[in-house]
Amino acid sequence: MFDAPHLDYHAFAPEIVLAGSLIVILLVDLVFERRARWATSTLAGLGLLGSMVPIVTLAVDGVDRSMFGGAYVVDDYALVMKALFLGAGYIVVLLSTDHIGEGDYYEGEYYFMLLSSLAGMTLMASARDLLTIFVALELLSIPAYLLAGWRKRDLRGNEASLKYYLLGVFASAVMLYGMSLLFGVAGSTLLVDIGSALARGDSSVPMITLAIVFVIAGFAFKVSAVPFHTWAPDTYEGAPTPITAFLSVASKAAGFVALLNLVYLAFGSRADVWEPMFWALAALTMTVGNVIALRQTNVVRMLAYSSIAQAGFMLAPLAVASDAPEAALEAVVTYLLVYTAMNLGAFGVVMAVARKTRSAELSSFGGLFQYAPGLTVVLTIFFFALAGIPPLGGWYAKFVMFRALLEAGTTAAIVLAVVGAVNSVIALFYYASVAREAWMAEVPDGDRSPLRIPASLTAAMALCVIGTIVMGVLPQVVGRFGDLATFAVGL
Numbered sequence: 255m256f257d258a259p260h261l262d263y264h265a266f267a268p269e270i271v272l273a274g275s276l277i278v279i280l281l282v283d284l285v286f287e288r289r290a291r292w293a294t295s296t297l298a299g300l301g302l303l304g305s306m307v308p309i310v311t312l313a314v315d316g317v318d319r320s321m322f323g324g325a326y327v328v329d330d331y332a333l334v335m336k337a338l339f340l341g342a343g344y345i346v347v348l349l350s351t352d353h354i355g356e357g358d359y360y361e362g363e364y365y366f367m368l369l370s371s372l373a374g375m376t377l378m379a380s381a382r383d384l385l386t387i388f389v390a391l392e393l394l395s396i397p398a399y400l401l402a403g404w405r406k407r408d409l410r411g412n413e414a415s416l417k418y419y420l421l422g423v424f425a426s427a428v429m430l431y432g433m434s435l436l437f438g439v440a441g442s443t444l445l446v447d448i449g450s451a452l453a454r455g456d457s458s459v460p461m462i463t464l465a466i467v468f469v470i471a472g473f474a475f476k477v478s479a480v481p482f483h484t485w486a487p488d489t490y491e492g493a494p495t496p497i498t499a500f501l502s503v504a505s506k507a508a509g510f511v512a513l514l515n516l517v518y519l520a521f522g523s524r525a526d527v528w529e530p531m532f533w534a535l536a537a538l539t540m541t542v543g544n545v546i547a548l549r550q551t552n553v554v555r556m557l558a559y560s561s562i563a564q565a566g567f568m569l570a571p572l573a574v575a576s577d578a579p580e581a582a583l584e585a586v587v588t589y590l591l592v593y594t595a596m597n598l599g600a601f602g603v604v605m606a607v608a609r610k611t612r613s614a615e616l617s618s619f620g621g622l623f624q625y626a627p628g629l630t631v632v633l634t635i636f637f638f639a640l641a642g643i644p645p646l647g648g649w650y651a652k653f654v655m656f657r658a659l660l661e662a663g664t665t666a667a668i669v670l671a672v673v674g675a676v677n678s679v680i681a682l683f684y685y686a687s688v689a690r691e692a693w694m695a696e697v698p699d700g701d702r703s704p705l706r707i708p709a710s711l712t713a714a715m716a717l718c719v720i721g722t723i724v725m726g727v728l729p730q731v732v733g734r735f736g737d738l739a740t741f742a743v744g745l
Contacts, residue, residue: 275301429472
């Protein structure tokens with residue numbers, strides 16, 4: 255006799271609201287066609303705000319919840335990450351409203367795909383099982399492949415989508431093979447069961463090592479870690495700019511969520527395998543990303559390599575997660591929260607400037623202060639925050655990363671901290687070059703007519719500015735969320 259699984263509708267409410275929003279957007283787009291193009295962005299934004307309501311009620315309730323035999327868990331960590339995804343999604347909708355509405359795009363399908371990808375990310379935050387993780391990964395990835403090539407008649411957009419898709423499928427195959435080996439070792443797909451099996455050490459050590467390496471390599475692609483980063487610059491440059499912002503923040507955060515789930519719940523006893531791997535990935539990623547970013551003349555491409563370098567900084571605490579577990583978890587979560595605000599804001603500035611210049615070349619930012627002084631100040635805030643300059647939010651993200659490394663105290667951790675410090679200095683050069691161009695250079699074509707920025711784009715940048723400044727001036731605010739983000743194990 256079939257026993258229906260227990261469903262906690264309150265725990266599942268964020269995903270239910272998102273699914274309902276998806277259906278409404280699809281029906282409105284089908285029934286009203288082009289007449290309802292303007293409404294789809296509003297419906298998407300309302301759906302994301304509506305999904306935040308049950309997250310707040312679950313946080314107030316404070317009870318850890320588990321479904322499907324422990325495969326789906328709602329704890330403080332899951333709630334913090336879901337709020338991050340939905341907040342980032344809402345800002346991306348604000349960034350998209352005029353950009354997509356004014357272009358030759360299919361709006362209804364665009365927001366349907368965007369919310370579908372976000373649904374996969376919220377599912378990932380609660381995934382505590384290999385199958386749930388894989389389903390969440392594919393749900394967030396497949397719409398992202400399509401969104402990267404949303405400009406169907408643009409050859410560069412087609413190239414962006416194809417590279418992302420082909421490399422993404424390859425990475426998923428490698429990761430899935432690693433997952434199959436883990437299942438063979440543990441006889442279960444639950445992360446806690448895999449962790450117990452690996453801790454007993456009664457299985458083939460080479461097989462376990464191979465499985466861990468393959469799974470981490472699959473997710474290293476998702477976070478664009480070197481040497482799995484080759485898709486990112488071309489995809490970021492060819493995709494619509496709001497989608498570039500989405501991929502650089504929300505999609506990257508989803509990859510880190512999966513890595514945290516695996517490291518803390520499944521791979522904990524095999525730090526001898528994954529810690530050296532994360533050390534090498536972190537050092538390579540931050541160094542290669544920063545050095546190549548120095549040579550870029552296109553700001554979107556610069557931000558693409560900057561995003562790769564930032565992933566290196568976020569990987570660094572994972573290299574010491576066995577020596578300083580709590581500090582490493584807090585560092586990654588805090589960095590993700592701060593990075594979301596400042597990076598989305600930076601892409602918002604690029605979009606605002608491009609509305610007038612029709613270019614993302616560094617030279618097109620010349621003399622920005624002469625006709626858009628307010629926007630120039632906002633630009634400076636975001637790019638200096640990314641560089642980690644106090645009192646902007648980026649300094650605290652760097653601080654918790656270095657604190658985790660120094661708390662571990664090992665020789666490898668100290669060396670990685672030195673590599674991170676050198677890379678922080680390198681990064682300042684190319685971030686400051688954008689601000690220098692905007693403040694000190696001449697307007698390239700002499701056109702000093704005012705820059706008109708749509709209300710939705712202004713709102714997105716305003717939210718990001720507030721978040722970036724508050725998290726820098728009052729770091730205990732974001733630090734509190736980092737402290738809260740702890741796993742509920744053994745439910």
